Amino acid sequence: MKKHIVVIAGDGIGQEVTAVGKQVLDKIAAQYGHEFTYDEALIGHAAIEATGSPLPEETITKSLASDAILFGAVGHPKYDNDPTAKVRPEQGLLGIRKALGLYANLRPIKLFDELLSASSIKPEILKGADILFFRELTGDVYFGERGRKDNGDTAYDTMIYSRYEVERIAIKAFDAAMTRRKKLCSVDKANVLESSRLWREVIQEVSKRYPEVAVEHQFIDAAAMLLIKDPKRFDVVVTGNIFGDILTDEASQIAGSMGMLASASVGDTTGLYEPIHGSAHDITGMGVANPLASILSAALMLDISFGMKEEADAVVNAVDKVLKAGYRTRDIADASTPADKILNTAGMGEQVLAAL
Numbered sequence: 001m002k003k004h005i006v007v008i009a010g011d012g013i014g015q016e017v018t019a020v021g022k023q024v025l026d027k028i029a030a031q032y033g034h035e036f037t038y039d040e041a042l043i044g045h046a047a048i049e050a051t052g053s054p055l056p057e058e059t060i061t062k063s064l065a066s067d068a069i070l071f072g073a074v075g076h077p078k079y080d081n082d083p084t085a086k087v088r089p090e091q092g093l094l095g096i097r098k099a100l101g102l103y104a105n106l107r108p109i110k111l112f113d114e115l116l117s118a119s120s121i122k123p124e125i126l127k128g129a130d131i132l133f134f135r136e137l138t139g140d141v142y143f144g145e146r147g148r149k150d151n152g153d154t155a156y157d158t159m160i161y162s163r164y165e166v167e168r169i170a171i172k173a174f175d176a177a178m179t180r181r182k183k184l185c186s187v188d189k190a191n192v193l194e195s196s197r198l199w200r201e202v203i204q205e206v207s208k209r210y211p212e213v214a215v216e217h218q219f220i221d222a223a224a225m226l227l228i229k230d231p232k233r234f235d236v237v238v239t240g241n242i243f244g245d246i247l248t249d250e251a252s253q254i255a256g257s258m259g260m261l262a263s264a265s266v267g268d269t270t271g272l273y274e275p276i277h278g279s280a281h282d283i284t285g286m287g288v289a290n291p292l293a294s295i296l297s298a299a300l301m302l303d304i305s306f307g308m309k310e311e312a313d314a315v316v317n318a319v320d321k322v323l324k325a326g327y328r329t330r331d332i333a334d335a336s337t338p339a340d341k342i343l344n345t346a347g348m349g350e351q352v353l354a355a356l
């Protein structure tokens with residue numbers, strides 16, 4: 001199969017891990033007789049430096065013309081501590097999700113058994129946890145009206161959702177639940193927020209079309225607690241943009257590290273595949289970032305955008321094999337990991353390529 005992929009590596013460790021994700025795609029193409037062609041595009045701080053915009057028009061055009069996007073991360077320390085900056089790298093990521101109509105972010109949380117000890121949660125609580133998050137991406141406080149008043153002394157961000165926005169992600173989540181354990185948990189704050197009451201109303205309506213799926217509703221505060229207390233109780237979780245942002249970072253600890261979690265953003269056009277982590281200023285340039293989230297994002301691309309299930313499984317199995325062989329990057333190593341098994345970014349990439 002011929003596929004055209006746009007690589008948007010972005011900032012910080014985004015550059016380092018995406019290079020490895022791309023190597024894995026190349027290896028798969030060679031092994032399975034596919035032809036993957038690539039183009040590169042700018043976003044975030046790198047794009048601001050080059051063009052003045054965090055999301056140049058050319059990036060959108062190239063993305064729309066591609067079959068899938070392999071994405072790294074955006075962010076730069078100079079903006080994190082400058083709340084007055086009007087142009088920010090993160091606008092690039094929010095903008096591309098909006099421009100491409102990518103409204104559903106799928107975040108599978110699956111623990112590789114070998115990493116049970118890398119998590120700060122007790123192994124007996126974790127073992128067997130397998131959750132698929134659906135985070136809504138184009139609404140909520142991230143896109144509602146915002147501003148300042150009272151001479152700048154009062155600030156507001158509006159949490160806003162429309163019926164169709166909730167309905168379309170609900171359908172995706174229910175469809176996924178039907179292919180899994182047929183359980184769906186919707187997370188909101190309907191005891192306080194009007195937008196959450198609409199969210200719950202729509203989930204209840206959509207649930208009537210899926211009588212086989214057992215539905216529960218949890219408030220975000222309770223869901224955050226249950227996720228750590230008993231992660232195995234969850235199958236599919238569907239939630240809004242900000243609650244999903246926070247809950248999935250929390251859930252990354254079920255998988256051992258932010259460096260392990262991949263995601264797929266899908267919707268009306270080209271799918272975008274990215275690690276859930278950011279640009280990680282604290283380790284940028286050190287060559288120690290864990291590339292497995294980018295590699296697993298490439299696997300999601302093969303599966304979801306290209307329908308290459310066998311190839312996707314081959315990538316996941318290769319990661320499993322490397323972990324079983326005891327190889328770790330720093331973030332997933334523990335006191336029992338021998339020094340010669342602790343690899344840098346490139347070293348971990350080489351092991352996965354060898355396992356493939």
Ligand SMILES: NC(=O)c1ccc[n+]([C@@H]2O[C@H](COP(=O)([O-])OP(=O)(O)OC[C@H]3O[C@@H](n4cnc5c(N)ncnc54)[C@H](O)[C@@H]3O)[C@@H](O)[C@H]2O)c1
Nearest residue numbers: 073074075076258259277278279280281282283289290331
């Ligand atoms: N999707 C994105 O592009 C995205 C997401 C979150 C944050 N950000 C941006 O990233 C910057 C840093 O934010 P942050 O520190 O809150 O979040 P982060 O995800 O970049 O890092 C959080 C912690 O996890 C570690 N970590 C993350 N990915 C790792 C990997 N692959 N291997 C090993 N360790 C890893 C980091 O070293 C850090 O200690 C900010 O500018 C933020 O705005 C971007």
